[in-house]
Amino acid sequence: MAHTKPRKKAGEAADVFGRYGVSPELALELLREMLLYRRFEEKAEEAYAIGKIGGFCHLHIGQEGAAAGSIKPLREDDYVVTAYREHTQALAKGVKPGPVMAELYGRAGGSSGGKGGSMHIFDRGVRFMGGHGIVGGQVPLATGIAWKIKYREEDGVVVCFMGDAAVNQGAFHEALNMAAIWELPAIYVVENNQYGMGTAFRRVSLVDMVEKASPYGIPASVVNGQDVLATYAHFRDLAEAVRGGGGPRFVDVQTYRFRGHSMSDPVSGTYRPKDEVDRMTHQQDPIVLLRDRLFEGGHLDQAGLEAIDAEAREAAQEAADFADRSPPPGPEALYSNVWAELNPHGRLNFDGRGESPWR
Ligand SMILES: Cc1ncc(C[n+]2csc(CCOP(=O)(O)OP(=O)(O)O)c2C)c(N)n1
Ligand SMILES: [Mg+2]
Secondary structure, three states: OOOOOOOOOHHHHHHHHHHHHOOHHHHHHHHHHHHHHHHHHHHHHHHHHHHOOOOOOOOOOOOOHHHHHHHHOOOOOOOOOOOOOOOHHHHHOOOOOHHHHHHHHHHOOOOOOOOOOOOOOOOHOOOEOOOOOOOOOHHHHHHHHHHHHOOOOOOOOOEEEEEEHHHHOOHHHHHHHHHHHOOOOHHHHHHEEEEEEEEEHHOOOOOOOOHHHHHHOEEEEEEEOOHHHHHHHHHHHHHHHHHHHHHHHHEEEEEEOOOOOOOOOOOOOOOOOOHHHHHHHHHOHHHHHHHHHHOOOOOOOHHHHHHHHHHHHHHHHHHHHHHOOOOOOOOHHHHHHOOOOOOOOOEOOOOOHHHHHHO
């Protein structure tokens, strides 16, 4: 992450912070967080390659600005509900790196006790309500949480993330219509990385993303997710409007994934050319863009950057060490978090402990 670009005048860069109402200290904090997300995911990538993580694993690398910028303005008692590309969103909402990594490893110390894996990070304590693998499945859940907030006369906000492929699901449309008529405190966010697996959004929609909420009368906006300062300022204002009783909002956060759909998919191929990926990776990295602004404003130098990066790498390594030390879930875990009727003997119908009353 060395800095090579010619520096602009400090005045020009200072305007950027002023324009978004983000102090240089807050910008540094956003850089620190995004670097942690990047180093954490690179560690996960490495762990996957050597077989410590199995099953599905969808990296968020390239999209860190969308997570940091949209979650940072939230309060602790606000909710986040999301899809399966969610490791960094979990970190942003306050789930600790160790339990996130241990969940990826399928270990008992994971945030879901090792039973969920990469797609099902969940931590009710910090109001991070998953981690959902069914495309669009989280959208009605978010609407339900927003309804609860309104019913109990609380002043929280729900931020519901989804990918661009989710907006053609029926559940999305039903949930947004209900949120609109009931004026619920929800912000529906499309992390629009332009592709649903190998399908470009423009192939599956004749209208632009920002139009998708218009049938329901929900105000919609677009923001550049590679620009974390713009994203932060946008969500700070939206959260305030929604918290004040303004009803739901819809946001098209434009971003790009730098890796394949999942760890087992190619980075480029017939669905997107390699030069597109190279251009985005080299010109639109949210971490590099913020780094340059901080350098140009004189708020950071190479030694400072290296110190922040060293902390991020250390935190990622500690998360991996925590996961390595954590044991796999024990056999008793088979009987917890299971929604089933008990039989007349007070046992689950598939209970394998001891003599079965049904044998
Ligand atoms: C209801 C449903 N249909 C199909 C799938 C298979 N599937 C998994 S991910 C995915 C693409 C989702 O893309 P997008 O919503 O853009 O999210 P991204 O992966 O880009 O973050 C599909 C079709 C699924 N998980 N759920
Ligand atoms: Mg997508």
